[in-house]
Amino acid sequence: MSNEKKSKVNGNSKNEQLEEYRVDDSGKHLTTNQGLKVSEDEFSLKAGERGPTLMEDFHFREKMTHFDHERIPERIVHARGFAAHGEFEVYESMKEYTKAGFLQDPSKKTPVFVRFSTVAGNRGSAETVRDARGFATKFYTEEGNYDLVGNNIPVFFIQDAIKFPDLVHAIKPEPHNEMPQAATAHDTFWDFIANNQESAHMVMWAMSDRAIPRSFRMMEGFGVHTFRFVNEEGKAHFVKFHWKPVLGTHSLVWDEAQKINGKDPDFHRRDLHESIENGDYPEYELGVQLIKEEDEFNFDFDVLDPTKLWPEEEVPVKIIGKMTLNRNVDNVFAETEQAAFHPGSVVPGIDFSNDPLLQGRLFSYTDTQLIRLGGPNFHELPINRPVCPFHNNQRDGYSRHTINKGQVSYHKNSLAQNTPAPASEEEGGYTHYQEKVEGRKVRTRSESFKDHFSQAAMFWNSMSEAEKEHIIDAFSFELGKVMSKSVQQQVVDMFANVSLEMAKGFAEAIGAKVPEGPGSTVTKSSPALSQENTVKRPHTRKVGVIVKSGFSGREVKSVLKELKEEGLQPEIISSKLGMLKSGEGEELEVDHTFLTCDSVLFDSIYVVGGKELDKKFKQDTSYFVKEAFVHFKPIGATHEGVSLLKDIGIGQCAGVVTAEKIDTFTSDFIEAIAAHRHWNREIV
Numbered sequence: 001m002s003n004e005k006k007s008k009v010n011g012n013s014k015n016e017q018l019e020e021y022r023v024d025d026s027g028k029h030l031t032t033n034q035g036l037k038v039s040e041d042e043f044s045l046k047a048g049e050r051g052p053t054l055m056e057d058f059h060f061r062e063k064m065t066h067f068d069h070e071r072i073p074e075r076i077v078h079a080r081g082f083a084a085h086g087e088f089e090v091y092e093s094m095k096e097y098t099k100a101g102f103l104q105d106p107s108k109k110t111p112v113f114v115r116f117s118t119v120a121g122n123r124g125s126a127e128t129v130r131d132a133r134g135f136a137t138k139f140y141t142e143e144g145n146y147d148l149v150g151n152n153i154p155v156f157f158i159q160d161a162i163k164f165p166d167l168v169h170a171i172k173p174e175p176h177n178e179m180p181q182a183a184t185a186h187d188t189f190w191d192f193i194a195n196n197q198e199s200a201h202m203v204m205w206a207m208s209d210r211a212i213p214r215s216f217r218m219m220e221g222f223g224v225h226t227f228r229f230v231n232e233e234g235k236a237h238f239v240k241f242h243w244k245p246v247l248g249t250h251s252l253v254w255d256e257a258q259k260i261n262g263k264d265p266d267f268h269r270r271d272l273h274e275s276i277e278n279g280d281y282p283e284y285e286l287g288v289q290l291i292k293e294e295d296e297f298n299f300d301f302d303v304l305d306p307t308k309l310w311p312e313e314e315v316p317v318k319i320i321g322k323m324t325l326n327r328n329v330d331n332v333f334a335e336t337e338q339a340a341f342h343p344g345s346v347v348p349g350i351d352f353s354n355d356p357l358l359q360g361r362l363f364s365y366t367d368t369q370l371i372r373l374g375g376p377n378f379h380e381l382p383i384n385r386p387v388c389p390f391h392n393n394q395r396d397g398y399s400r401h402t403i404n405k406g407q408v409s410y411h412k413n414s415l416a417q418n419t420p421a422p423a424s425e426e427e428g429g430y431t432h433y434q435e436k437v438e439g440r441k442v443r444t445r446s447e448s449f450k451d452h453f454s455q456a457a458m459f460w461n462s463m464s465e466a467e468k469e470h471i472i473d474a475f476s477f478e479l480g481k482v483m484s485k486s487v488q489q490q491v492v493d494m495f496a497n498v499s500l501e502m503a504k505g506f507a508e509a510i511g512a513k514v515p516e517g518p519g520s521t522v523t524k525s526s527p528a529l530s531q532e533n534t535v536k537r538p539h540t541r542k543v544g545v546i547v548k549s550g551f552s553g554r555e556v557k558s559v560l561k562e563l564k565e566e567g568l569q570p571e572i573i574s575s576k577l578g579m580l581k582s583g584e585g586e587e588l589e590v591d592h593t594f595l596t597c598d599s600v601l602f603d604s605i606y607v608v609g610g611k612e613l614d615k616k617f618k619q620d621t622s623y624f625v626k627e628a629f630v631h632f633k634p635i636g637a638t639h640e641g642v643s644l645l646k647d648i649g650i651g652q653c654a655g656v657v658t659a660e661k662i663d664t665f666t667s668d669f670i671e672a673i674a675a676h677r678h679w680n681r682e683i684v
């Protein structure tokens with residue numbers, strides 16, 4: 001490895017390992033896969049200038065055959081995903097709870113690879129659809145790979161893995177016409193929901209703003225299931241995992257989300273990719289909720305039920321470490337697409353619970369890779385290789401890379417002194433937590449899993465007024481697209497058990513029979529569930545700055561400088577690309593025209609204007625500002641922008657910051673941007 005390369009990859013064991021596989025083709029001769037230099041790559045070998053192509057043309061055949069096989073099956077769920085590399089560090093030793101090596105030493109950095117995804121859409125689908133998001137993390141630890149394969153919603157639709165194929169069949173485009181793509185707004189999904197009422201709690205999350213995140217960088221992650229932490233002494237705690245984004249948890253509004261899907265179907269991956277390229281590394285803190293084994297039955301939910309969360313006010317989230325994503329992949333297929341996650345990839349100190357959803361997942365993930373990645377050797381793909389050595393007696397199969405030496409490939413043996421040999425617990429061998437289990441073989445569900453509505457009601461009770469309104473609108477949209485009146489009514493009646501007020505709200509909107517009650521008696525709420533209570537920071541927010549030549553140069557430049565210093569990203573929008581000249585002669589480069597970007601792609605709009613504003617400029621500005629206004633975004637205006645805003649009909653109101661002179665404008669505007677959205681706005 002060259003010194004330059006070494007310094008780039010040093011200190012991150014996964015990156016060092018990947019370096020061995022990286023190939024730089026630039027500046028090289030073109031060869032076949034056998035290494036033969038190719039002299040011609042544009043014309044196939046023919047019998048005569050105008051004659052047929054010859055079978056003998058091995059270069060043509062190799063090139064075409066490879067091309068013909070370039071696609072692999074996409075993931076049946078979570079097909080649309082985007083990933084990045086990074087590292088994880090624990091804040092303090094978790095020795096008291098777990099012996100997991102990567103959770104012991106705050107000075108140790110563990111390489112990670114995280115793949116975010118939507119669930120329902122296919123690999124080419126748009127990204128800001130209403131859906132849960134996958135949040136799958138592979139920790140490359142010294143004890144083997146640990147995969148935390150989570151979602152951005154802490155509960156799941158179903159309680160038993162055997163129902164997963166039914167759920168997914170219902171969510172996916174309907175089989176007779178393959179519509180709609182990446183959407184739950186159709187009959188089969190809602191028919192499934194109404195007839196599988198354990199889904200109520202997750203549906204509440206899916207209809208909430210959580211299902212349309214602003215960015216992968218601004219959403220929480222959850223392990224969903226209850227796992228076990230086991231310490232050196234063999235003592236176990238039930239544990240739930242949380243990822244808390246340092247930038248807070250923020251969402252789009254539905255109208256905006258739908259428009260982004262057209263304007264930039266890559267919105268979320270672009271955001272992640274650009275942030276990392278800009279050095280604004282996404283950060284998430286790892287939190288754990290811990291319940292003692294002896295307290296298993298002390299709650300009003302069953303800890304094994306994946307449709308239940310543990311309210312943070314009852315079981316606090318202990319923040320134990322931080323993950324930083326600091327490197328984009330080199331090749332999306334090789335890394336993101338070939339990454340194989342599996343909730344069963346654990347390390348000593350982390351174990352499972354009997355959650356029947358988790359138990360089924362432990363089967364499904366290896367099975368799916370066998371078809372997707374074409375055989376049993378997918379663990380050898382560079383992205384999936386552990387950074388620690390691995391040895392066993394598994395051999396052969398499609399695409400085997402390792403060359404296992406020697407005559408022995410079985411255990412027990414004497415010819416290789418009975419190696420590779422199992423390791424004792426002291427030597428790091430994984431031992432399963434010795435939970436006592438006994439029971440009859442039954443196909444049934446525990447009574448303790450049968451309350452489907454209390455936590456759904458708690459979720460509703462915890463929402464702010466704006467969030468409640470969004471949930472009613474989401475149900476009204478989704479059910480408004482359902483053709484079957486019967487399914488619509490079944491859903492209305494089902495969700496009357498969560499909140500009568502809510503069910504009435506959307507029943508009216510879709511012309512269904514308004515339910516009469518009795519409704520829910522649950523009054524509990526969990527403030528941690530509302531995004532109103534999240535962290536609010538202006539960092540990395542995109543500000544679309546609408547400017548024209550003749551603008552007030554010095555002042556505007558100082559606003560832009562201040563915004564940048566505070567970590568915001570102002571981007572200049574005007575009628576044409578090129579340079580703008582201020583009244584004082586300063587120059588400003590235009591990043592986008594009104595055509596190449598859109599209001600929905602920014603977190604806020606700052607109207608500056610300039611001299612001699614023509615009708616078209618005013619119309620375009622008006623469109624951008626009005627869109628931002630109805631999406632409750634902060635809007636700023638200075639100089640000529642102030643009167644432009646007045647002409648558009650936008651006066652003083654929440655989140656609109658104007659100033660003839662810039663005095664305190666920038667700090668007020670930044671504060672408005674940090675607030676994310678301003679719901680207290682009369683939209684007429």
Ligand code: HDE
Nearest residue numbers: 075078115134135136150151156161164224360364365368
């Ligand atoms: Fe998955 N899930 N899942 N899932 N899941 C897959 O594995 C499955 C569930 C999750 O970025 C598949 O490699 C079953 C819950 C993520 O590569 C498949 C059940 C949670 C990803 C599969 C569940 C998840 C997957 C498809 C019910 C949150 C993407 C491709 C028992 C805790 C990982 C693949 C990536 C992917 C099965 C439910 C998260 C088919 C059977 C609950 C983030 O194996």
